[in-house]
Amino acid sequence: MKDLITELTLPTFEDVKSAHERIKPHIHCTPVLTSSYFNDLVGAEIFFKCENFQKAGAFKVRGASNAVFGLSEENAKKGVATHSSGNHALSLSYAAGRRGIPCHVVMPRTAPDAKKAAVRGYGGIITECEPSTTSRETVFADVQAMTGANFVHPYNDPRVIAGQGTCSREFMEQTDGLDMMVAPIGGGGMISGTCVTLSTIAPEVQIIAAEPEQADDAFRSFKAGHIIADDAPNTIADGLKVPLKELTWHFVSNHVTDILTASEQEIIDAMKLTWQRMKIVMEPSCAVPLATILKNKEKFAGKRIGVIVTGGNVDLDKLPWIMG
Amino acid sequence: MKDLITELTLPTFEDVKSAHERIKPHIHCTPVLTSSYFNDLVGAEIFFKCENFQKAGAFKVRGASNAVFGLSEENAKKGVATHSSGNHALSLSYAAGRRGIPCHVVMPRTAPDAKKAAVRGYGGIITECEPSTTSRETVFADVQAMTGANFVHPYNDPRVIAGQGTCSREFMEQTDGLDMMVAPIGGGGMISGTCVTLSTIAPEVQIIAAEPEQADDAFRSFKAGHIIADDAPNTIADGLKVPLKELTWHFVSNHVTDILTASEQEIIDAMKLTWQRMKIVMEPSCAVPLATILKNKEKFAGKRIGVIVTGGNVDLDKLPWIMG
Numbered sequence: 001m002k003d004l005i006t007e008l009t010l011p012t013f014e015d016v017k018s019a020h021e022r023i024k025p026h027i028h029c030t031p032v033l034t035s036s037y038f039n040d041l042v043g044a045e046i047f048f049k050c051e052n053f054q055k056a057g058a059f060k061v062r063g064a065s066n067a068v069f070g071l072s073e074e075n076a077k078k079g080v081a082t083h084s085s086g087n088h089a090l091s092l093s094y095a096a097g098r099r100g101i102p103c104h105v106v107m108p109r110t111a112p113d114a115k116k117a118a119v120r121g122y123g124g125i126i127t128e129c130e131p132s133t134t135s136r137e138t139v140f141a142d143v144q145a146m147t148g149a150n151f152v153h154p155y156n157d158p159r160v161i162a163g164q165g166t167c168s169r170e171f172m173e174q175t176d177g178l179d180m181m182v183a184p185i186g187g188g189g190m191i192s193g194t195c196v197t198l199s200t201i202a203p204e205v206q207i208i209a210a211e212p213e214q215a216d217d218a219f220r221s222f223k224a225g226h227i228i229a230d231d232a233p234n235t236i237a238d239g240l241k242v243p244l245k246e247l248t249w250h251f252v253s254n255h256v257t258d259i260l261t262a263s264e265q266e267i268i269d270a271m272k273l274t275w276q277r278m279k280i281v282m283e284p285s286c287a288v289p290l291a292t293i294l295k296n297k298e299k300f301a302g303k304r305i306g307v308i309v310t311g312g313n314v315d316l317d318k319l320p321w322i323m324g
Numbered sequence: 325m326k327d328l329i330t331e332l333t334l335p336t337f338e339d340v341k342s343a344h345e346r347i348k349p350h351i352h353c354t355p356v357l358t359s360s361y362f363n364d365l366v367g368a369e370i371f372f373k374c375e376n377f378q379k380a381g382a383f384k385v386r387g388a389s390n391a392v393f394g395l396s397e398e399n400a401k402k403g404v405a406t407h408s409s410g411n412h413a414l415s416l417s418y419a420a421g422r423r424g425i426p427c428h429v430v431m432p433r434t435a436p437d438a439k440k441a442a443v444r445g446y447g448g449i450i451t452e453c454e455p456s457t458t459s460r461e462t463v464f465a466d467v468q469a470m471t472g473a474n475f476v477h478p479y480n481d482p483r484v485i486a487g488q489g490t491c492s493r494e495f496m497e498q499t500d501g502l503d504m505m506v507a508p509i510g511g512g513g514m515i516s517g518t519c520v521t522l523s524t525i526a527p528e529v530q531i532i533a534a535e536p537e538q539a540d541d542a543f544r545s546f547k548a549g550h551i552i553a554d555d556a557p558n559t560i561a562d563g564l565k566v567p568l569k570e571l572t573w574h575f576v577s578n579h580v581t582d583i584l585t586a587s588e589q590e591i592i593d594a595m596k597l598t599w600q601r602m603k604i605v606m607e608p609s610c611a612v613p614l615a616t617i618l619k620n621k622e623k624f625a626g627k628r629i630g631v632i633v634t635g636g637n638v639d640l641d642k643l644p645w646i647m648g
Contacts, residue, residue, distance in 0.1 A: 031355060033377070050603075052603040053357070053602075053603055057603065272640060275605050275640055276605075276640060278377075279374075279376045279377055279381065279604060279605040279606070279636035280603060280604060280605065281599050281600075281603040281604065281605060282603070312603035316596060316599055316600060316643070316645065317645065317646065319640070319643070319646070321640065321641065322641065322643070322646055
């Protein structure tokens with residue numbers, strides 16, 4: 001995969017604009033909600049960009065759709081492939097379905113049935129592997145060799161980053177200026193897209209990344225000045241376990257103002273409070289920004305803050321405050 | 325209370341328009357959401373009016389605000405009073421707080437602490453009674469005698485009905501024509517307001533009331549042609565346990581096209597499915613319309629259907645599909 005990445009160039013805001021034109025028929029321009037409760041609690045004006053209402057339930061459909069609909073006719077026939085078992089797999093399956101091409105997803109045979117069913121529900125073709133990196137890579141190589149499908153990485157791909165950048169572009173059009181934008185950081189695809197867009201159209205907006213304490217590799221990378229990848233971090237925010245890669249590190253190290261972290265309990269509390277007060281279903285991963293805002297109120301007081309609510313795909317049978 | 329009611333006249337659409345002007349500064353014009361998943365499932369176009377995003381978390385704030393802000397200065401000083409322990413108590417407390425007048429709420433001492441805390445959170449003053457009708461009426465009479473507060477019934481009050489009627493007025497402005505409007509029915513306040521509005525501005529729209537099988541007093545009243553009140557019905561849709569009264573029966577018997585019912589399991593399934601697919605937190609009560617639509621698809625196929633999602637105040641620690 002290293003070889004693939006060195007061929008790729010950094011996405012620009014022109015790529016974001018092209019991506020937006022390309023994906024508009026396939027995504028929602030999601031609404032921005034506000035909550036007087038949270039505004040009073042923080043002493044700030046907070047705007048929530050609700051990507052939990054997005055197609056396939058998460059912002060990832062932006063990047064996935066850009067990759068799928070950017071393929072040439074010839075190339076598209078072979079389909080696309082990935083090895084995510086989360087929102088990227090759902091989103092890529094959705095986008096491929098819209099274009100009428102196959103989407104191959106390599107998933108551990110131990111993945112929850114609900115996740116497999118969700119991918120199949122969007123038309124994805126699952127090939128199971130053993131739950132190890134070696135098996136995943138071997139099986140994925142086999143699938144690619146057999147099908148010739150185009151690999152779409154969940155975040156370290158300029159097409160994906162440009163797609164994610166459409167979110168903050170919409171967000172800035174929907175609000176009347178912001179002081180800060182806060183988004184969760186896992187592999188860094190959403191944050192990188194946000195950097196591409198804001199550094200061009202609103203360079204005055206501070207970009208804050210929010211990360212679980214228990215998967216704080218981006219925080220430590222940011223402090224150290226080079227990528228630190230954790231081995232199997234454990235957090236309720238399961239979308240944020242993956243490490244930064246070359247492309248996303250470029251944007252994080254050059255454009256992010258700060259990275260803040262929150263504990264597991266702070267994440268769960270913020271998630272539950274949002275469900276209670278805003279009546280929206282959001283994933284643990286997207287409660288991390290609000291958790292960091294609530295624990296650092298002095299940093300945010302008096303500001304106009306954009307929060308990207310990244311997704312809403314939750315197992316409703318296993319809610320963290322009920323599981324304890 | 326009979327004496328009070330016979331003095332009252334039926335609300336008209338003029339009252340709805342006045343109510344709308346009066347309450348606009350205190351309520352949200354809630355968004356209308358759609359879901360391609362549910363459209364495909366039913367073979368219809370369904371529009372969801374999200375009163376779960378309303379101030380105080382439910383449509384009831386419309387009627388409560390109309391009652392509170394319609395009081396003369398002199399009269400308002402004495403405050404308002406009610407004996408609901410649900411969304412009406414929250415909404416009346418919220419509206420009274422906005423006007424800066426006291427709101428007295430008589431609640432059984434056995435009511436959940438969470439409900440008491442929520443009422444107090446909106447500024448309501450709670451007087452506890454024993455969990456019996458006799459005790460509630462005695463205590464309520466005492467509170468009213470001591471304070472002179474204005475009684476605002478949860479639904480059998482023309483000011484409340486006119487306030488609820490503003491919801492379908494907004495809804496018709498937000499959609500490009502509907503064939504049917506479906507709303508849950510408990511005491512009938514929302515349905516009556518809907519009847520007042522639609523019978524004037526869109527008499528072609530069928531009005532369907534949706535009710536739990538286990539609290540189907542409105543359904544049986546509708547068939548019998550007179551009010552049948554159940555003694556202590558038991559349903560997960562706890563906002564819908566109360567019986568019709570004179571005013572609401574007038575509208576139900578004259579303007580409602582049909583009443584459909586759903587079982588407890590159908591209500592829970594529809595509720596969970598909405599959380600899963602639409603990523604919104606809604607109460608069991610407002611899953612009843614969707615439950616009746618899903619079980620009567622042939623009746624709804626090909627139609628443009630408005631569904632009023634009445635509220636989102638749920639105990640997140642006790643979800644019906646997790647409790648079993």
